[in-house]
Amino acid sequence: MTADAAAYARLAAEHEALMQFLYLAPVGLVQTTADGEILMINPISAQLLMPLQRDGNLVNLFDALADVAPELRHLCATFGRPSGMVCDGMHIQLDSGRTGGSSADKRATQVLSLSLLKLDGTRLMAVLSDVTHRCVAHPTHHDQATSP
């Protein structure tokens, strides 16, 4: 194998490892435009958001969460700073029957945690996770939001 071929093989292996690292991340990561259009998304995000999407067309984060967190678009639009946390660990309660997971889970209300970071004037980064079981264990936990 030539030096170039070896370097290419090493880069390809590193790229594949990085790809798998992102595939396996146990939290949802989504990068969107300022309007919520999804630019990049990892598998856990799709796992959590697809059951909310009536038309199976997951293209906009704000649209995907419109029924359960309708204030999000406005929250981002009115965020005054050029960058920073729009919300940090905001709890979003889903209707029973919309949730993923097992049949037993479906009977319970699912709770998602959403953190939204404004990267700049054109991009947002969201972190999503399922905190249903944490909420059951700690029912007094309150939602948090960072004021703009």
Next chain:
Amino acid sequence: MTAPTLSFAAPDLHTSLAQLPADELDRLDFGVIGFDDETNVCQYNRTESEAAGLTPPRVLGQPLFTNVAPCMNNFMVAQRFEDAQDDGTVLDDTIDYVLTLRMRPLKVALRLLAAPDHAIRYVLVQRKQ
């Protein structure tokens, strides 16, 4: 029937796939992920490997819904297989879905195949773009 003539929507596709050798699975123009009764991946064809950017050694033997395709670990996909296995029923359904291959949202059709008389269950992936 030869591999290239097998289409994503072909009837009785589960039986045809179960009889195909690995090299012919690789020639299919749709993604094939086969998994066993423990949900560990045992077949991963070239179309799926190239779309996901993962080579078979990283995927084969791994649990499908937690380590390979966690985006399908919800009631729309994983639960359908679990229910079919618990009830001993045949599953052959096609649904619209969005996968996150290479971290880009991609519209696909998923065909879900399971049957009590087949050891291997399948998720088939047809890209729409």
